[in-house]
Amino acid sequence: MEMTIGTDAVVMLAELLSALGVIGGVVLWCFKFVQRSRRQAEELKSIRKEQTLICYGLLACLKGLKEQGCNGPVTEAMDRIEEHLNQAAHDEEG
Secondary structure, eight states, X not given: OOOOOOHHHHHHHHHHHHHHHHHHHHHHHHXXXXXXXXXXXXXXXXXXXXXXXXXXXXXXXXXXXXXXXXXXXXXXXXXXXXXXXXXXXXXXXX
């Protein structure tokens, strides 16, 4: 019994392998995209937390200046930072 593989079978096998390769590539790209998106979300969360701490430190410095008698722009800056921090806190809750 002799078995021969024709050109049609080879072409069909090549088409199947190519299709599987493309599908695998798309699935792998989607997986990497989701992983990268998650990692970026975690980094942004960390950056926001750090910026909040910096704002609180800046607010403390401005309060110290106000206690020493500085007024005008110091008071305005304090009000704006407090408003920003309150707004940011409400945005985090929602």
